Structure formats: C-alpha cells, structure tokens
Amino acid sequence: MSTNGLTSWAVDLKDVGAIYPFQGTETVLVIILLVFWIGWHVLQTRAETREFEHDLAADKSGDEQRKAIDRY
Template identity: 65%
Template sequence: MPSTNGMTSWAVDLKDVAAIYPFQGSEFIMFILGLAFWIGWHILQLRVEATEVEHEMSADESGEKTRAAIDRY
C-alpha cells in the first residue's frame, strides 16, 4: 500500500531519514495556498470590520448611550 510520506514501515536506519511529512514535493503549492489563505484573511477581515463599523455608526443617534459610556470610562 502506498503512503502519503513514502514510508510504509520504520525498518530504516534513522541516519538515512530526513523529512517525513506527507505529500513531499508539493511544498511550493502548499506555500502558495497558505499565502492565498493569509491574504484572503486580510480581505475578509476588512469586510467584517467595515460591517461592524457601519453598525456602530448607525447606533445611538441621540448620543445618550454614548455619553453614558463616556461616564463609565
């Protein structure tokens, strides 16, 4: 049976073994995917925060609760 890291048993001399993570050879693709995840996160986060700020802007138009919040420090 094949294995995702190429090893099917530990009948080896450890001095001859290096990387043992799965899907070796696809590190660069994983890096690109990871990069996309990280950049995508910033884009999504900015959207989430924009919605939040929009809600905050439309809240407490009289300013009464805001003054109470300032009083509470």
C-alpha cells in the same frame, strides 16, 4: 503506498529525511498559506467595516456614547 514514502520503520534514521506526507507539494502549500493569509485580511476588513457602519448608524442621540464615556 504510503503518503510519505515510508512503509515501515526498518530503516537507519541517519538515512531518513523529511517524513511529512505529500512531499513535493511544498510550493502549493505555501501558495495556499499566502491565499489564506491575504484572504483573512480581506474578510476581516470587510467585517470590521460592516461593524463600524452599524455603530455609526446607531445611537443618533448620543445617549449611549455619553453612558460609555461615564463607564470609562
């Protein structure tokens, strides 16, 4: 058993193709990558929204804003 079909290097390299493990799962891998990518945007956007909600709730007097502007 071998996860890429090769059990030894007693081969002529011109006859060898893909050597990554679990060949045949490429479509599944691409779907996982798509979910990972889209999922990241969802999680990131939610986290950013929470951060801004915190920012909006803080510093009602505006003192910190003025200090931040002074710091440039």
